Amino acid sequence: MDIYGYIKKDHRRFEDLMEQVEKARTTAKRLDIFRTLKAELIIHAKAEEQSLYAAMEKATRSKAVEKKLDHTTEEHDEIEGFLKQISSASPxxxxxMIHFGELKHACAHHFEEEEGTLFEKAKSYFDAAQARxxxxxxxxxxxxxxxDA
Incomplete structure (x- = not known):
């Protein structure tokens, strides 16, 4: 599997977990699923920044791509901020649920941008072996x- 399929697989898992949170019948179940989502989102973002984003920074000489990478990292920070807000609110x-809705919206936006423009740019830098x-x-x-967690 290449990096694009790997990240998309994570994104689909996060979407599924968010749907499970929304459908949870009890607060305890909602909180349990949210904790899993939170831990996995944070680890995903950090690993993504240290692998794909770092490799793209190394490969590019484009200011536009550097700005895009900064933007996607800022989106990771925004998502982490929503996770903190949710964690501090009464479940x-x-x-x-309002904060959770904001998180879900931010994630959907981020996933769409990343799987679109960022992946297309990365594909111009990395061959199939490098992507794997x-x-x-x-x-x-x-x-x-x-x-470590």
Missing amino acids: SSDQW QLARDMDALKREMMA
Whole structure:
């Protein structure tokens, strides 16, 4: 699997977890699924920045691509901010669900941008073997971070 398929697989998992949060029948179940989502989103973002984003920064000489990478990193920070807001709200409150809706919207926007323009640019930098290696690198980073967590 290449880096693009690897990241898309993560994105689809996050979408599924968000749907499960929304459909959870109890606050305890909602919170349990949210904790999984939160941990996995944070690890995904850090590993992505250290693998794909770092490789793209190294490969590019384009200011536009550097700005795009800065933008996607800012989106990661925004998503982490929503995760913190949700974590500090009462899980049974309307505010919790409002913040969760904001998180879901931010993630959908980020996934769409990343899978579109960012992946297209990355494909111009990396051949198939490099894209597969980036997936292995990201997977190894995620496993290491999960072990440390």
